[in-house]
Amino acid sequence: RKEVEQDPGPFNVPEGATVAFNCTYSNSASQSFFWYRQDCRKEPKLLMSVYSSGNEDGRFTAQLNRASQYISLLIRDSKLSDSATYLCVVIKAAGNKLTFGGGTRVLVKP
Amino acid sequence: NAGVTQTPKFRILKIGQSMTLQCAQDMNHNYMYWYRQDPGMGLKLIYYSVGAGITDKGEVPNGYNVSRSTTEDFPLRLELAAPSQTSVYFCASGRNKETQYFGPGTRLLVL
Numbered sequence: 001r002k003e004v005e006q007d008p009g010p011f012n013v014p015e016g017a018t019v020a021f022n023c024t025y026s027n028s029a030s031q032s033f034f035w036y037r038q039d040c041r042k043e044p045k046l047l048m049s050v051y052s053s054g055n056e057d058g059r060f061t062a063q064l065n066r067a068s069q070y071i072s073l074l075i076r077d078s079k080l081s082d083s084a085t086y087l088c089v090v091i092k093a094a095g096n097k098l099t100f101g102g103g104t105r106v107l108v109k110p
Numbered sequence: 111n112a113g114v115t116q117t118p119k120f121r122i123l124k125i126g127q128s129m130t131l132q133c134a135q136d137m138n139h140n141y142m143y144w145y146r147q148d149p150g151m152g153l154k155l156i157y158y159s160v161g162a163g164i165t166d167k168g169e170v171p172n173g174y175n176v177s178r179s180t181t182e183d184f185p186l187r188l189e190l191a192a193p194s195q196t197s198v199y200f201c202a203s204g205r206n207k208e209t210q211y212f213g214p215g216t217r218l219l220v221l
Contacts, residue, residue, distance in 0.1 A: 043214055044200070046211075096141065096166075102150075
């Protein structure tokens with residue numbers, strides 16, 4: 001089983017709709033969680049951190065479920081510019097390495 | 111600040127050739143990382159460094175070498191290029207392991 005798994009998609013989303021997707025992780029010692037966004041042929045950029053209490057940044061909401069070992073990202077009122085690949089990142093408590101999921105591709109269409 | 115810069119942007123190598131991918135950051139970050147990303151896949155860690163003079167292997171270090179003689183620079187060396195090393199290479203830096211800033215990437219094709 002991969003350490004961090006994501007549904008590759010694509011999730012085809014009508015403009016203005018809500019989309020949500022998950023990322024599962026296998027190591028219960030994982031401590032920190034993040035969502036990165038990657039546009040086509042560009043570098044990844046940090047979108048948001050994922051806290052135990054969940055967090056919201058504008059139209060984006062991230063949540064963590066430690067019991068079931070997954071994190072989620074919800075995008076409300078989708079914009080065309082939200083089309084991208086969303087990468088889940090997990091960091092263990094010990095060590096200095098980040099583990100990336102394979103990414104979930106989101107396509108927002110008019 | 112230029113952030114994280116990578117050179118070259120694109121390179122074609124023949125099998126067996128060597129090259130160095132350059133990475134530099136001007137944010138005084140201690141942590142620096144090299145990743146590769148194959149088409150449609152996530153990023154895999156090749157090597158990382160937590161400070162000048164300190165390097166460590168990641169998930170896929172075979173066929174690569176790194177050095178970190180200064181805080182700013184973290185070059186990645188390919189000694190004997192193989193077709194399996196065709197990929198996009200990203201360098202990243204951060205003040206800590208949690209937040210990383212990525213360079214624009216180097217696209218490498220080995221034929």
